Each structure stands twice: as structure tokens, then as C-alpha cells.
Amino acid sequence: MVAKNPWLVEANLIGGAWVGADDGATLAVVNPATGEGIGTVPSVGRAEVARAVAAADAAFPAWAAKTAAERAALMLKAVEVIRANAEDLAALLTLEQGKPLAEARGEIAGSAAYLQWFAEEARRVYGDTIPSPWADRRILVIKEPVGVVGAITPWNFPSSMIARKIGAALAAGCTAVVKPAELTPYSGLAWGLVFERAGIPAGVVNIVTGKPAPIGDEFIENPAVRKVTFTGSTAVGRQLAGRATTALKRISMELGGNAPFIVFDDADLDRAVAGAIASKFRNSGQTCVCTNRFFVQAGIYDAFAAAFAAAVAALKVGDGFEAGVVQGPLIDGRALAKVEGFVADATAKGGRVLTGGARHALGQTFFQPTVIADATAEMAFARDEIFGPVAPLFRFETEDEAVAAANSSEYGLAGYFYTRDLARAFRVAERLKFGQIGVNEGVITTEVAPFGGVKSSGFGREGSKYGLDDYLDVKYVCIGGV
Numbered sequence: 001m002v003a004k005n006p007w008l009v010e011a012n013l014i015g016g017a018w019v020g021a022d023d024g025a026t027l028a029v030v031n032p033a034t035g036e037g038i039g040t041v042p043s044v045g046r047a048e049v050a051r052a053v054a055a056a057d058a059a060f061p062a063w064a065a066k067t068a069a070e071r072a073a074l075m076l077k078a079v080e081v082i083r084a085n086a087e088d089l090a091a092l093l094t095l096e097q098g099k100p101l102a103e104a105r106g107e108i109a110g111s112a113a114y115l116q117w118f119a120e121e122a123r124r125v126y127g128d129t130i131p132s133p134w135a136d137r138r139i140l141v142i143k144e145p146v147g148v149v150g151a152i153t154p155w156n157f158p159s160s161m162i163a164r165k166i167g168a169a170l171a172a173g174c175t176a177v178v179k180p181a182e183l184t185p186y187s188g189l190a191w192g193l194v195f196e197r198a199g200i201p202a203g204v205v206n207i208v209t210g211k212p213a214p215i216g217d218e219f220i221e222n223p224a225v226r227k228v229t230f231t232g233s234t235a236v237g238r239q240l241a242g243r244a245t246t247a248l249k250r251i252s253m254e255l256g257g258n259a260p261f262i263v264f265d266d267a268d269l270d271r272a273v274a275g276a277i278a279s280k281f282r283n284s285g286q287t288c289v290c291t292n293r294f295f296v297q298a299g300i301y302d303a304f305a306a307a308f309a310a311a312v313a314a315l316k317v318g319d320g321f322e323a324g325v326v327q328g329p330l331i332d333g334r335a336l337a338k339v340e341g342f343v344a345d346a347t348a349k350g351g352r353v354l355t356g357g358a359r360h361a362l363g364q365t366f367f368q369p370t371v372i373a374d375a376t377a378e379m380a381f382a383r384d385e386i387f388g389p390v391a392p393l394f395r396f397e398t399e400d401e402a403v404a405a406a407n408s409s410e411y412g413l414a415g416y417f418y419t420r421d422l423a424r425a426f427r428v429a430e431r432l433k434f435g436q437i438g439v440n441e442g443v444i445t446t447e448v449a450p451f452g453g454v455k456s457s458g459f460g461r462e463g464s465k466y467g468l469d470d471y472l473d474v475k476y477v478c479i480g481g482v
């Protein structure tokens, strides 16, 4: 099955050619569900990345000069290619990432939706005219593509993270070099095949794989790269943002989260439990908008804890290709150790395991879906991103207390709360310091809405009409002698 996936390509795309590393170096890629090798990808150095940037730079004038409708038409062809091959692309995603096939299908559908959205938005990059303070001059504002984009993406959504960056870049008229995550490079490289089949010109999108430092360094230090867009950890994002800012490049940073999920006494219990499962356990908790901390009001705490723990205990864990599985493996041993560490820290400080709490009998990197009651602010997950299937339940008494605790994080990506009180819905949505808020909803990501955070979760927005702004420069034109 592995070798037969027609979208699995073991080369990089540079200037329209599929190539290996200059020195032949490769990286091995492993299926996290089985520990078996899938294949290899090139491990390129700065020279290959510099050639990819040069290819993107050379392709930029012609791509930017196309009308928006021409760019959109090519992007929509890519959407057709994805939809026609969704099953194979989803299988490739599950193979290297581990997520259940149903979730992989959802991600591929989401990738097509992002690309379609931005293809449609390409034709709506409006400028402005501004009333002039001078009788004989006119003031126009036009928008232009920023130029070559360097995109760095993570392993948790190896397809859709590329879609929402490259969709916006292509629509705006930018060209790009993409660096997918080392752990999940094949879904990234498959985008190269998609764009080729759609007829997007050589050099417009280039895809390189390898160790992160040389690729990141080239993106930052090569003057032809005008923008760096990154999704990943706050630690790496902070470092890249600092250096890219010094190099005076445009940057977008989608970084870590520590999402609160507040259940007020007046919540619809069944709805809150369903939302909690979806929000926490999607992708085995490896989503930056996954709930990290559940705050449950005292009056509903026991009922919520019991119903939630029962639902969590029923989640089927296994290989993502197996029917009925809703929890796949964690991405690697490091992630597994990190999750174990959170549980050990919590139980040592008085946390009560309601279900799960240990490695799964399946071995590999499987971890039992876990609920921990009696969580306190002293436990590590109160502060740090878990990125795994562990749900801590904190107890609170008042709305003020819940909002303060939710906002006490350095992160500000997504927050959720459940209430049937309309006034509270508005009030708490406004008081929570997060870029995205779900009210009575646990999963809110869509291509039509702005995705992004505040505080240490970064800046910039992806998806929606706002998603194009990050790829456009504003130019003021003053016409005199009128």
C-alpha cells in the first residue's frame, strides 16, 4: 500500500524539477502507528534552498502580472485535482501523521476549501481612493503582492497548513518556497504534484525538505524572500520572528495555544460534553486550538466530569486506517514522553485520574485518552501546551474567577465556553483575550473565518478575507497636475 500511493514522492520540487539533495542526503520518514519506515525525502542544505528561492523570484513577475481571474482559474484547477484524488491524499496523510482516516479526509477537504476560498478572494483585492487635500492631485491606494514567501509548516496539519498559507500567497500574486515538517513531508510534497497537474507554472511553488536550521536561515537571510510565514511552536516562532524582523521582512506567526474551555452551570450538559470531546481529542489533542484547560463551574462539575470521562473512555484508539478508530498515535516518542510528564506532574500534585492516564497497550506512541479531575494552577498543564490526549478539569465558582483563570495564560489563540445565558455569551466572549472564541461550539475552524492569535500565540490571520492582507503590500499613488 505504501509504495502504491501515487502521491508519495521522494524528491523536492525546485523550479519545476523534482530533485534530491546536492550531496544525496536523505531523511527517513516513519509511520507513527507502526514504527515502520515509509521512505525517505531529501535533506537539503542552503544551496538548494537558495536555488528554490531564485526559482520563486524568477517566477514572481509573470505570476504577479497574471490577472486575478487567471490565477484563480489555475488555483481552481488545483482544487479539482485535490477533490478528484482526495482518498489517496487522505491515505498519505494518515500514513505519515497517524490521524484517523476520517480526520485526514476532513483535512484534505479543508485544504481544497482554503484553496477555493482564496481563488475566489483573488478577484476581490480592492484598493481605495482617498479624498485629496490638494485640488490638483488625486490619491489612490493599490495593493501589490509582497513577493517571494518562505513558508514553514508543522506536522499536525501537514496539508491544510500549507493550503491556507499558499492559497493566500498565490491569490495575492506571490510565489513561494515551502518547508514542510520533517516528520510529515509527504503531504507537503504532494502539493507539488497537485500544482503541477493543475498547470501552475514552474517555480511558482517550490517545496524543500530537510533539517530546519539551514532552510530557516536561508529564508531569513536571502534578500529575495520578502515574507516568512510560520506555524509551529512559540519557542521556534519567537526566534524566527526576531531574526526576520531584524531583516525587515513581513512575518506571520501562528504559534502555540493553551485554550480554555469554560462550562458554566447553565450549560447544556450534553452539548458541552460533545464539544469537549471534539475540541480536546481531535488529532489526539495535537492541535494548537485544542482545549488545554477545562474550567467547570462547581454546580455542574461532578455531572460534567462523570459524563465526559465516560465519553472519553469510549474513544477507540488504534491505527488510523482501522475502522471506528477516533484516536491515533502521538506523532513521536518525544510527544509521548511530554504527555506522560504532564500526567505524572498532575498526579504528584493531587490530580485524580478519572480515565486513562498511561501509555496504551498498543505500544508505539499510543496514549490512553485521559481525564484528570481536581486540576490546580500549580500543575504544569495550567501553563504549558499539552499537545496530547489529556484533559484537566479545574473547578471554579464565579464568572470573574473563570475569566481571570482563562486569561492567565501567556497564550491567546482560541477559547471556548458553554452557557445558555445570552448576556453572558456576549460578555465573556468580549472578556476572553483570545483570537478565536467558540460559544457553545468546540470546533470553529473554517476557511471563511480568521484564524490566528494574540499574545504568545503570535500574529497575523489565515483564512477569510483578512488572510490575504498578510501577503499584500499597500502602495499609495499620488497623481498630480490633474
Ligand SMILES: NC(=O)C1=CN([C@@H]2O[C@H](COP(=O)(O)OP(=O)(O)OC[C@H]3O[C@@H](n4cnc5c(N)ncnc54)[C@H](OP(=O)(O)O)[C@@H]3O)[C@@H](O)[C@H]2O)C=CC1
Pocket (backbone or CB within 6 Å): 152, 153, 154, 155, 156, 179, 180, 181, 182, 183, 210, 211, 212, 213, 215, 216, 217, 231, 232, 233, 234, 236, 237, 240, 254, 255, 256, 257, 287, 288, 335, 385, 386, 387
Ligand atoms: N501551533 C501549532 O500548530 C503547533 C504547535 N506545536 C507545539 O510545538 C511543540 C513542539 O513541536 P515541534 O514539531 O517541535 O514544533 P516546531 O516549532 O519545532 O516545528 C514546526 C516547524 O518549524 C520547523 N522548525 C523548527 N526549528 C526551526 C528553525 N530553527 N528554523 C526554521 N524552522 C524550524 C520545523 O521543522 P522540522 O520539522 O524539520 O523540525 C517544522 O517545520 C508541540 O508539542 C506543540 O506544543 C507544534 C506544531 C504545531
Ligand SMILES: O=C(O)CCCC(=O)O
Pocket (backbone or CB within 6 Å): 156, 157, 231, 254, 286, 287, 288, 289, 445
Ligand atoms: O493546529 C493548528 O495549527 C491548526 C488547527 C487547524 C484546525 O483547527 O483545523
